[in-house]
Amino acid sequence: MITLNDAKKVLSEYGQEHILKYYTELDQSEKEELLSQIELIDFSVLDNLKAENSFTAARGTFAPLGAVTIDDIAKNKEIYLNKGIDAIKNCKVAAVLLAGGQGTRLGFDKPKGMFNIGVNKELYIFQCLINNLMDVVKQAGAWVPLYIMTSEKNHDDTVNFFKEMNYFGYDSSFISFFVQDMAPSVSFDGKIYMEGKSRISISPNGNGGWFSSLVRAGLLDEIRDKGIEWINVFAVDNVLQRIADPCFVGAVIDSGLQSGGKVVSKADPDERVGVLCLEDGMPSIVEYYEMTEEMRTLRDENGELAYKFGVILNYLFNVDKLEAILNNKLPIHVVDKKIPYMDENGDLIKPDKPNGHKFETLVLDMVHMQDSCLAYEVERNKEFAPVKNATGVDSVESARELLKENGIEI
Ligand code: UTP
Numbered sequence: 583m584i585t586l587n588d589a590k591k592v593l594s595e596y597g598q599e600h601i602l603k604y605y606t607e608l609d610q611s612e613k614e615e616l617l618s619q620i621e622l623i624d625f626s627v628l629d630n631l632k633a634e635n636s637f638t639a640a641r642g643t644f645a646p647l648g649a650v651t652i653d654d655i656a657k658n659k660e661i662y663l664n665k666g667i668d669a670i671k672n673c674k675v676a677a678v679l680l681a682g683g684q685g686t687r688l689g690f691d692k693p694k695g696m697f698n699i700g701v702n703k704e705l706y707i708f709q710c711l712i713n714n715l716m717d718v719v720k721q722a723g724a725w726v727p728l729y730i731m732t733s734e735k736n737h738d739d740t741v742n743f744f745k746e747m748n749y750f751g752y753d754s755s756f757i758s759f760f761v762q763d764m765a766p767s768v769s770f771d772g773k774i775y776m777e778g779k780s781r782i783s784i785s786p787n788g789n790g791g792w793f794s795s796l797v798r799a800g801l802l803d804e805i806r807d808k809g810i811e812w813i814n815v816f817a818v819d820n821v822l823q824r825i826a827d828p829c830f831v832g833a834v835i836d837s838g839l840q841s842g843g844k845v846v847s848k849a850d851p852d853e854r855v856g857v858l859c860l861e862d863g864m865p866s867i868v869e870y871y872e873m874t875e876e877m878r879t880l881r882d883e884n885g886e887l888a889y890k891f892g893v894i895l896n897y898l899f900n901v902d903k904l905e906a907i908l909n910n911k912l913p914i915h916v917v918d919k920k921i922p923y924m925d926e927n928g929d930l931i932k933p934d935k936p937n938g939h940k941f942e943t944l945v946l947d948m949v950h951m952q953d954s955c956l957a958y959e960v961e962r963n964k965e966f967a968p969v970k971n972a973t974g975v976d977s978v979e980s981a982r983e984l985l986k987e988n989g990i991e992i
Contacts, residue, residue: 583614584621596625597772604779612780619782623766627941630914631772640913641872642862646880646888649845649858649957650833658833665835666828670722674811677726677825678796679711680789680895680945681740681818682733682762686920687971688978693736695818696743699969699981701992707969708743710821710985712750718826725756726826727808729796733762733786760799763787765941767921775923775938777930783923788942789817790912793904802905810901815945817895821981822967822988824896830958834898839954841865842898845891846962851878855892856946858957865955867893867946891957893946894966907951912943963987 584592586605593599601620605613655662669675685694695708719725732740741759744750749757765787766774775783792815796802805813812834814826824830827844834842843858843865856867868877873889880888918936925931949955960966967984970976985992 584617586617589617589620592620592625596628598625598628598774601774601776601782608780616780616782619784623782623784625766627765627914628768628772628774630916630941631768631939641868642866644866644868644877644889645860645863646882647859647865647891647955647957649891649959650837651959652961655829655833655959658836659829662829662832662836664832666830666832667722669812669831669835670718670726670826670828671724673724673727673808675726675814675826675831676805676808676810676812677715677728677814677816678792679728679730679816679818679825680792681708682731682736682786682789682792683818684733684735684785684919685819688969689972693732693740693743693818694969695740697969697978699821699978699985699992701982703991705985705990705992706743706747706750707818707821709747709750710990711818711823711825712752714823715825716751718824718828719752722828725753727805727810728752728757729801730757730759731762731789731792731795732759734764734784735786737761758801758804760796760801762789762795763791767919767938767940769923769938775921777922778924779928783921785919785921785940786942788915788940789945790943790947792945793899793948794908797908805901813899813901813904815895815897815899817968819969820894820896820965820967821969822965822984824960824965830896830960831898833958834956837956839956840900840903841949841952841954842956842958843867843949844894844896844960844965845957846894846960846966848887848890848892849962851887853892857889858891858893858949858955859889861950864950865952866950891959894960894968895945896965897945897949899948899952903952904948907948910951912947915942915944916940917942 764784767783777783854870856869916939921938922932967981968976969981
């Protein structure tokens, strides 16, 4: 393990000497716990706080990207459906549920998927997702392998919950869990927070690391052995999420493109959603805050918004390409979050508004590593009910309304 002197050296290089403030008060095992955390942390993420290294400073030239629209899809439904069902039947499609986030905005202290969105009956977010996937299993007559990414913080709760709920009727031999990596959290002035005298505050490092974490967990061999070619990655918090959607899978296969992303039409130019577009000729996602006024309001020859198709965190990637880009570095995003921390008096404080930054890589940046991506338009009210907040926009309330609208008993 790293020595105290080496730890001091690395901490002083990054201006983080306060981490050892209580070191002399700690007992032997606490000292070891702290030193081993220091050893494991990649302090170079802190360099992303410097303005010149910020991700937004490094973007290329954007251009709009069209989509296969709801109308196009209706016309080709049979073809897409057959190709998709075929791929699923032949075990060429797996799904990855990104459930490593902390869901700080929802303010629920268990994994987000354990949230009961039901009103008159119990209906957990995980259950909604499994029910949706079961529709496909029934349609295709084959189980879809499901890989669930957790984090150190929520792994045990998640696994135990699935067991306790008997996997909501899914065949458990088709479900595997794997754990993602962590990164330190810092205050707005760049000092790493402590959670206790011997514990550095760390949090999941974003959903972009899902494939490398899956590989590290040894699951790629299994994926290869099963002959899986396509992976559908999706977020935990959209309770209307269609998973391994045969029509989407079939459309991507039929297009001959390397990947696909589900999109919804933006309701108005100022909607806060990332848009699938081209960046220097390659597929990419531009975040709403990166768009200029001109990009936001630009119209095409039909009077439609040119940057029109917002992503809903549902992508289809090809396993060969994922392997080829495995060692490519994803950009690190510095995001503002509520971070519990130990104050001057040694008390643990749970802030009610963002008090610092976390460092995250994002799955959407993988899209820019693809040679091509099919934007596949879906109906917002049928497929997009995100649970981000307790109330208001993208909330428990709005998701409940949408579940009801889609005939799901809650
Ligand atoms: P969000 O960007 O909504 O983040 O995640 P979050 O941490 O869940 O929630 P807030 O921002 O703190 O309220 C989008 C998806 O990515 C997953 C989440 O579980 C969700 O499915 N995710 C996010 C991870 O799997 N790992 C992460 O480190 C972050």
